[in-house]
Amino acid sequence: MNFITYLRTKKLLLPLSLGLLGLVIVIVSYLNNPQSTQAVLGSTIRQSTPIILGALCGIMCERAGIVNIGIEGQMLLSAFIGFMVNVWTGNLFISVLAGMATGALLGLLLAFVSVTLKLDQIIGGTVINILALGLTGYFYTAGLTTSGKIQPITLGSLAQIPLIGPVLFRNPPITYTAIILVFVLQFVLFKTTWGLRTRAVGEHPRAADTLGINVFSTRYINTILGGAIAGLAGAFLTLEAVGSFERAMTNGRGFVALAVMIFGKWSPIGAWGASLLFGFANAMQTQFQFMGTFNIPHQFIGMLPYLLTIIVLAGFGGRARPPAAEGSPYEKE
Amino acid sequence: MTEEIPKQDGFFFWIKQLWLGVRVPLAAVLLALLIGAIILIASGVNPLEAYAALFKGAFGSERYLLRTLEKATPLIFAGLAVAFGFKAGLFNIGAQGQLIMGALTSAAIGFMITGLPTLIHILLALLGGALVGALYGAIPGTLKTFTGAHEVITTIMLNYIAINITDYLADGPLKDPAPSNIVARTPKIADTAIIPTPQAELTIGLLIVLLVMIAASILFFGVLRNKTFKIKNRTLLFFLRFALVLVTGVGIGLGLRFLTPNFYASPVEFSPYQAIPLPIGFMIAILTSVIVWFILMRTSFGFEIRTVGLNPHAAKYAGIKVRWMVVLAMVISGLLAGLGGAVETQGVIYRFQPGFNVGLGFDGITIALLGRNHPLGVIFAALLVGAMKAGSNVMQFDAGVPSQIIDVIQALMLFFVAADVIVRWVIRAKPKSGEEKIKLTSGWGNQ
Secondary structure, three states: OHHHHHHHHOOOHHHHHHHHHHHHHHHHHHHHOHHHHHHHHHHHHHHHHHHHHHHHHHHHHHHOOOOOOOHHHHHHHHHHHHHHHHHHHOOHHHHHHHHHHHHHHHHHHHHHHHHHOOOOHHHHHHHHHHHHHHHHHHHOOOOOOOOOOOOOEEOHHHHHOOOHHHHHOEEOHHHHHHHHHHHHHHHHHHHOHHHHHHHHHHHOHHHHHHOOOOHHHHHHHHHHHHHHHHHHHHHHHHHHHHOOOOOOOOOOHHHHHHHHHHHOOOOHHHHHHHHHHHHHHHHHHHHHHHHOOOOOOHHHHHOHHHHHHHHHHHHHHOOOOOOOOOOOOOOOO | OHHHOOOOOOHHHHHHHHHHHHHHHHHHHHHHHHHHHHHHHHOOOOHHHHHHHHHHHHHOOHHHHHHHHHHHHHHHHHHHHHHHHHHOOOOOOOHHHHHHHHHHHHHHHHHHOOOOOHHHHHHHHHHHHHHHHHHHHHHHHHHHHHHOOOHHHHHHHHHHHHHHHHHHHHHOOOOOOOOOOOOOOOOOOOHHHOOOOOOHHHHHHHHHHHHHHHHHHHHHHHHOOOHHHOOOOHHHHHHHHHHHHHHHHHHHHHHHHHHOOOOOOOOOOOOOOOOOOOOHHHHHHHHHHHHHHHHHHHOHHHHHHHHHHHOHHHHHHOOOOHHHHHHHHHHHHHHHHHHHHHHHHHHHHOOOOOOOOOOHHHHHHHHHHHOOOOHHHHHHHHHHHHHHHHHHHHHHHHHOOOOOHHHHHHHHHHHHHHOHHHHHHHHOOOOOOOOOOOOOOOOOOOO
């Protein structure tokens, strides 16, 4: 009983029981049908990668008080630049770096527009989205492919564990990076000076300023770093997942990432859990289409992630408490 | 003594006000075209040649001009939808979804019902499209009011859902059953639902009437403000102005038509007697923007909407039902978008086909901001964007520039008009005093 009260006070009861339920379902379905369970879970991890990276970008920005609605555009343009650099150089590592640099540049643009020009941040983000859509549409030439995709790395004997091995330890590097980043960011945000300063700037910039924290530069740095993470998500799409570029290939993932961030209450680990849920929805969607057993039109399965986003937002968006100073430009006195 | 007070109401004062309102968007457009030219040079194209082709494709002949108006029509509706949302402090990115839901509904009413009198069928289909658009807009409004889910994300998600729904319907229950049809699309709507297409000769006359109407409305809305007429009742004044504009417009238009028979005869290939799609939809769009302007600026409901947009807290203490207003604003915004979809279906496309009206929602954002959220401004912004869209085909053909450059220029226009600080710095303009600034970013939860 004591344990349950402890969990309740820490507000861990719901996530933990949901996790346990999920675990039971996974084990039962693995015993029944190991092959497709493994496929679905593996696909869940892969599908959740761009979403969690986007959500991490959102967390970085919003914890410092910048609303970033341009994640979608950051992902799209980085996916394109990463892809083009790969076509020109053939080097995957440089391409990923180029993608991240693109995301960071767009982050710089957003920071400039919302911190220095004090523009409405939602309009600033929308500008980035439309700009990315236009630029990629104009410079895109059909028929190009990358010289190879990023290949999975098997982590030695860990990959031999049944179910967990192939799902968790046989992934390409950006997927690993995403999972590592979740924990790194969680630590940095809540256990380091830099994280404390970031949160202070996002909650009460005036107080932070009084204590000698540079609000402007904190917001700039966070938005740029966040942009780089969104760029990584873009690079994941072209270089690790698909191997080619298509117009508007991000398909709303940047916005789903924002919902995931809200669902996860602006904490990296919470967002990771939420992104796994979305990854799972996506994975089931492909699995349904693959099996074709249910006689549901594919369009209805296709709306699943979007419906889920709305339900999540409607169910949790109202109760969530965003960083207090979010969205308002800081005016120095 | 009165001479010493600067005249607040005269014609020249009004022109000056107009200039103050117009100069920043104008400079933003020019800056965007300039940067677009740099991009064109970077991709090895002569920008002058490209822009000349663009201009020719938009205004070069009467067929091109009509095409521009045709393209501008749904854009006006999309721009009005977004602008109406902005006025209430809501960012409706979902105009796209509401528009295609409206378009599909109007197509469905158009082909499923037969045997109705023409006018009734047209109106019924228009009404159906508007209604479904309104209902689709009500969803994010209700969600925002009752659960606090931010409309920016919900409307975008609803766009994707709308694409899936319409895709399913056009490829399933409502698919064109003709054996020759292999794509996902509905059958052609009944002739009674089609917004009619008068002869081109008439078109030219009406076109001039229309353009003059716009020009005249600008002049007269200012001129009548002069206290010469001493009319106190503002509603009466409004209708009087409108009637005056109409009469003058028709008068000047007809006069021009008879004085110069070859005024707008196209130089080549098209006889002026050929049947050309007459943009009656465009006139419906202009009428709608006048109505929207009237509701926003001249009714207490519009005043309440604007108050909610400027300061929801003050609105609440003034006794305005803010939550209800949010829902209502989204409903009207959706209604405008849905009507736009219906007008395009019944006036241009004649059926619903997925992918035929893509991107209009995003264009609506550019147009609303470029037009300063003012219904008249929206008309001109939509004409500009419509001209670019119509001209881009010719540009692609003549100058070999991918038509997607238009999207880039449009994004730049949006950037510069949103970042008006940059533009003001470039043209050294101080902000107009008392300008309404609407704050959209209010966090994700309840305000």
